[in-house]
Amino acid sequence: ALRMVDENVNGFDPYIKPVNENELREPTDKRMFVLAAALKQSYTVTKLYELTKIDRWFLEKFKNIVEYYKVLESINSGSITHEILKSAKQMGFSDKQIAVAIKSTELAVRKLREEFKITPFVKQIDTVAAEWPASTNYLYLTYNGSTHDLQFPGEFIMVLGSGVYRIGSSVEFDWCAVGCLRELKNQHKKTIMVNYNPETVSTDYDMSDRLY
Template sequence: KLEEAFQKALRMVDENVNGFDPYLKGIDEEELERPTDKRMFVLAAALKAGYSVDRLYELTKIDRWFLEKMKNITCFYTVLETLDQSKLRHHLLRQAKQIGFSDKQIAKAVQSTELAVRKQRYENNIRPYVKQIDTVAAEWPATTNYLYLTYNGTVHDVQFPGWYTMVIGSGVYRIGSSVEFDWCAVGCLRELRHLGRKTIMVNYNPETVSTDYDMCDRLYFEEISFEVVMDIYDLENPEGVILS
């Protein structure tokens, strides 16, 4: 779903953002008219306050299809805020995950903690599926080692034999930053390969060496957060974990 991908993308760009958060910025119609890196959060605030899709289209010129998807997120956020965790039923928790809410984001809405939401999610067997990124637009079967997690699936695309070594990358960095921290991850992967170990890389910057297809045996393009890293760890059951 676009909602899931959109909220994941917002968290990847800034580790201090929980998702499509309506409380990060106030409503300012001038900001809605000017595209900036913060306009999404002004848009979230406007949707939460009841602005119509048509009015927001006039201000932003963002296609109504995308605005409707964003509205789905804010409407569900409002539903979550009416609940406490004891009233967060299985179907609501699953739906929240399918439209991209993180455990931390859900916890904030229902006045609970990330660990409590995670515990409830596992008790209800609400866990992500591992899918392969299709680099050939379904023209042929996907055979890449590029992987991601989604709650909008029914089966895994890969098996989990264990015995991998998992390397956690450095995540986002801005233009102008140096990349020596990524080279640490690359050096680690190469040394592990030299030792004959199979490797898993968790990172999400596509313009860096550690996310090249030939650097590791499995590459998860995923958020580097407690929730996601632990989900991958539980699925893969690696022999070891290295923080770069």
């Protein structure tokens, strides 16, 4: 989520902001990075709960991320194993984030991951709470799977969305994707929409054949 909102951050990064207890008390868009720094400096979950009032369940999850970040920092690019890399991907670390931790490059990590055959699986979002088999075209990628939920016959055209919007930007950016999808549909082409902004027309369930 942090990477989606700001392409300039690598995720739950403990090196962006220094520890400041006053900043931990005040909820802001930068507090997450102060929290990461505090966990890196061994602040306890109890202490952080007292400062932030963030539920302990979430604090434990954040702690797991930082603890694994320490594991990655303790090894170098030449000694990272299949299990360590797979666990990092399952926890949500990006290739770039892993590369920074092990002092390598994003391209090298990606190449190693592909050599290890660590690739994501495509799953369908269950919108009916398992009452009957889901048939929606809402799809996502995960490293915590073992099989794909659908087949890949080919002959699809992928349309890339413009992602998150900030206040002051315009919906015209999304309308470009919508116009493209509609024209492809008029030409009887099957479409894939890739976008991470859920509150847009381009991500409506009936706009494309497959929505990531």
